[in-house]
Amino acid sequence: MNDTDVGLLIDDDELYLTTLQRSLARRGLETRTAASIAEALRVADEIRPAFALVDLKLGDDSGLTLIRPLRALRADMRILLVTGYASIATAVDAIKRGADDYLPKPATAPMILRALERHKGDAVAVESTMIPLHRLEWEHIQQAMHETGGNVSAAARLLNMHRRSLQRKLAKRPGPERGPEPE
Template sequence: MNGLLIDDDELYARTLQRSLARRGIDTRIALNASEALELARQQPPDFALVDLKLGESSGLQLIEPLRELREDMRILLVTGYASVATAVESIKRGADDYLPKPASLTSILRALGVEKSEAAEPEDTMTPLHRLEWEHIQQALAETDGNISAAARLLGMHRRSLQRKLLKRPGPERRNID
């Protein structure tokens, strides 16, 4: 199985690429829409994992051209800005699945049909709230080029509150053993 990871966050894409490689899945990375279409034309992948927000463009615009290149390609739209409206729009345009970021490897493999639903562990179904908050803060910092004051304004909080939250970086998730 080979895939195409289309995401403007190179660190996220490279991390996901390594995780998939450990499962025997080869992937290529495209950081923008034009690069994605060029790579897909050269060798149409079995699946494409498309980020909704690709810099100034939208991953929604890639769904139809990718589908035209290969009818049976699995197209997964992932986003840190999940909403019902974009989920519906992505499915209407031909995406096979819609996953909120950060999507776990298990949920991606399940959406690709590589892993069965029954094999998923309960903690893979939901991301803890503190982890989502951390990811949201990191997104705001990335959008403001690391400016704490601007990120705090964007998040609607006081700068000192944001600084305190940044000191409380979430650690590894704990597993509940029943």
């Protein structure tokens, strides 16, 4: 990527989007933002970004649907999918659709820069991108809670665990080791 390339950040969380855009600007990356699929396609068509950071959940829509249209706009565009609901199945689906990388949320500026450099053959330390097991479990539980509208009993059934076990896990919210906040 050269200095004139512009990136596109797509997320429906405006605070995260603004914070991340400022953090990337401090590191010399110019970006534009979009909060919906329609806005993302409009902005992407206008600027033909060098890279796109796409959130998996955009309101009621899926960011996965943006991968092919973005790739059609610019074949060499680096497409990075980010999500707070990390799962192997979603990562595989994103890669099959044409995403270049998959990052857990909150994706920080250093994580994004490493992912953008990865295609150049630079070595990336494995531990810098690994998600701790307790964090994956917590995100999986949160996804089940979201899908059941916060109903603990229904989420426990979905997760195939006893309701009391789920309640104990919910009471033990992961601490600061959850991961860095956007810079």
